[in-house]
Amino acid sequence: MCTVYFPPDGPKTMSVSVTPSGPVFDGAMVNLTCSSNGNPPVSSFTWYSVKGDQATRLGVGTRLETSVSAEVHQFYCEGRNDHGGQNSTLIEVVVQYPPRNTSVSVNSSGPVLKGSSVTLTCISDANPPVSSYNWYSVDESETRSVIGFEQMYTVANVNGNTQYFCIAKNQHGSDNSTTLQLDIQYPPRNTSVSVSPPDSVLEDSSVTLTCSSDANPPVTSYRWYSVREGKEDYVASGQKLIQATMNVIDGREYYCKAQNHHGEDQSATTNASIEFAPQISSSSRCLHSGSQVSCTCDSHANPAPLVQWRLSGRHVNHSTATAIREEPLGRIGLRSILTIRQSQEDTPTALCLSSNSQGSASLQLCVTSTGYQMLSLLVGAGAGAAGMLLLCVVTCIIARRLHAKTTWDLKPEDITELILTDWTLSQEEDSLYASKSTLTGHPRANGANGKGTRGVNPDLHGPQPTDPPGGLHYKPPPIGPPNCDHVPLQHSSLDTTTTRIEG
Numbered sequence: 049m050c051t052v053y054f055p056p057d058g059p060k061t062m063s064v065s066v067t068p069s070g071p072v073f074d075g076a077m078v079n080l081t082c083s084s085n086g087n088p089p090v091s092s093f094t095w096y097s098v099k100g101d102q103a104t105r106l107g108v109g110t111r112l113e114t115s116v117s118a119e120v121h122q123f124y125c126e127g128r129n130d131h132g133g134q135n136s137t138l139i140e141v142v143v144q145y146p147p148r149n150t151s152v153s154v155n156s157s158g159p160v161l162k163g164s165s166v167t168l169t170c171i172s173d174a175n176p177p178v179s180s181y182n183w184y185s186v187d188e189s190e191t192r193s194v195i196g197f198e199q200m201y202t203v204a205n206v207n208g209n210t211q212y213f214c215i216a217k218n219q220h221g222s223d224n225s226t227t228l229q230l231d232i233q234y235p236p237r238n239t240s241v242s243v244s245p246p247d248s249v250l251e252d253s254s255v256t257l258t259c260s261s262d263a264n265p266p267v268t269s270y271r272w273y274s275v276r277e278g279k280e281d282y283v284a285s286g287q288k289l290i291q292a293t294m295n296v297i298d299g300r301e302y303y304c305k306a307q308n309h310h311g312e313d314q315s316a317t318t319n320a321s322i323e324f325a326p327q328i329s330s331s332s333r334c335l336h337s338g339s340q341v342s343c344t345c346d347s348h349a350n351p352a353p354l355v356q357w358r359l360s361g362r363h364v365n366h367s368t369a370t371a372i373r374e375e376p377l378g379r380i381g382l383r384s385i386l387t388i389r390q391s392q393e394d395t396p397t398a399l400c401l402s403s404n405s406q407g408s409a410s411l412q413l414c415v416t417s418t419g420y421q422m423l424s425l426l427v428g429a430g431a432g433a434a435g436m437l438l439l440c441v442v443t444c445i446i447a448r449r450l451h452a453k454t455t456w457d458l459k460p461e462d463i464t465e466l467i468l469t470d471w472t473l474s475q476e477e478d479s480l481y482a483s484k485s486t487l488t489g490h491p492r493a494n495g496a497n498g499k500g501t502r503g504v505n506p507d508l509h510g511p512q513p514t515d516p517p518g519g520l521h522y523k524p525p526p527i528g529p530p531n532c533d534h535v536p537l538q539h540s541s542l543d544t545t546t547t548r549i550e551g
Contacts, residue, residue, distance in 0.1 A: 062125065080123055091130070095125050124136045155168075180217045182197060208230075208234060239314060241303065272304050329347070357401070384400065
C-alpha cells in the first residue's frame, strides 16, 4: 500500500454559495457557505460585505446568515491555514425593491424665462425597473392634476405659479418625487404704490410713497413720475419717495416704474388722501327763470363737505317751496342744488355754506335772469333800427325845408302841396319819437302834455331845452355777466336788471 503526500500549501479553490439562490426582497435573510481546498485544510473562514469600494467584516465560520438590502448585497469569504490565506470571488445577491430616491430633473441648468418651454425627466432607483410614470401639476390652490404618463414631460408655457412632481411604480410599490418649483424668471408685474401713513393726511404734511412689484430676479431700478393736467415729469429714483408737502391745489398724482433685466412695469397713478377745508367754486351761481330761482353751489373738500343753504339769514331744509338735491363731483367734490319756488315779491338772499372737520367756507350768490341777454339783444337791435330810420327821416325833412325856401316862384297849389307833405312827415316824426320813448322808458321822453316831442332828434343835435342835462340818449342794457353790486329790485315781467343775492 502506497501513501502519497502533497507538499504543504495555502487554501485553494475558494467558493461561496447562497441560499436561496434566486432574487430576494429587500431586507430578507440569506445563508452564505464558503468552501476551499487546502493542505492542510483551511483552519478559519472570515466573511465580508462590500458596499462600493469599502469591505466590512461580518463574522467567521463556513456558514453565515445575514440580511440583504439594496445597499448591502455583495459578499465574499477569506480562507486561511498555516501556509497562508485566499479570498473567494465576490457573490452578489439579487435584491428587489420598489422605486426609491425619485426626483425630477430639468433639461435647462439655468433659469427658465416665463412663457418658454422646458422638459422634465422623472428619475427613480428601482429593481425591477420602474414600469410606469405619472406626472402631476399643482396650482396655487394646491389642486393636483394628472398631466403625463411618460418618463419625460414637456411644459410648453411655463409660469411661476405651477409646481410639478412625478410618481414612479413597479411591482413592489411606488415612490413620489419632491415637488419641483421651477426657477422661472419674468419682468416686474403687479406694480403698485402704497402710501404711509395709510390714512388721510393734512394738507402740506409729509407722506411716504413706496413702490412694490413682483419680479424674478428682483427689481433693480425704481423710478418715480408725477402727472398734472396730462403732463408727466420725472421726480426721483428709489423704492421709496418722501414728499415733504402734499397740496391739493397742486393736483399732482404719482406713479412708479419697476425694472429688471427682463423688462419693466408701471403702477397706476395714486395720491395721498389729503384732508383740506372746503373750497367753493366760482362757477357757483343762481339763475332766475319764470317763477323759480335755481342756485348751484360746487364745493370741494376732504373729508366730504356738508353743504347748507340760508335764505335771508335763515337755515333752509328740503321742502316743497325749497327743494335741495346733491350730486357728487369726482372723488372730493359735491354739488348742492337749491330750487326756490317764489312769487313776484323780492328775491330772498341766498348763502351757500360748506364745512368739514378742517374748516368751512361760504359764498353769497348772484341771481341772473335766463332771459336777460336775449331781451338786451332785441332791445338793442330795435333801438339801432329806430335810430337809423329816424336819421333818414330827419335828413329828408331838413332837405325839404331847405328846398321850400327856394320855391318863391312856385304856384300856390304847389306850395300848398309841399306844406301838406311837410306836415305829414312831422307826424311820422312824432310816431318815431313815441317808439323811442317806449324803448328807453325815460321820464322825459314825452312832453308835458303826454304827446310826442316835436323837433329835431336830440341824439344828433345835442340837448334840447326840455331835456334833462346831457340830452336824451338811448342806452341799451349791457350784455354780459351780471354785476353783483346792483341793489335788489322789484321783479316785473319786463325787468332785466341783475340782482345781488346777499346773506
